[in-house]
Amino acid sequence: MHMLKRMAETTALHQLNLNDAMLGNMSTAKQDVELLLSKLPDNCSLEDIQYHLYVLDKVRRGIEDASTNGTMSQEEVETRLAQWLSR
Numbered sequence: 001m002h003m004l005k006r007m008a009e010t011t012a013l014h015q016l017n018l019n020d021a022m023l024g025n026m027s028t029a030k031q032d033v034e035l036l037l038s039k040l041p042d043n044c045s046l047e048d049i050q051y052h053l054y055v056l057d058k059v060r061r062g063i064e065d066a067s068t069n070g071t072m073s074q075e076e077v078e079t080r081l082a083q084w085l086s087r
Helices: 002-022 029-039 046-069 074-085
Strands: none
Touching: 029 046
């Protein structure tokens, strides 16, 4: 249950960052961390902060990779997934 709660918090916390990034308003890592810390409850643990920083880093890297290498269409993804699942 703790993991589901953490995932829900992560989704809510990073929605603003994802929307900004998609609009080309990339913030700095420091700004992202400051925003993250301001959104977390005062009684959060160091483990919670580490987890959210980990997710934030993965999201940032994914956005950077998508802008550098491009993305695939839904159809391309479905075709690749079907091939992968049929193996």
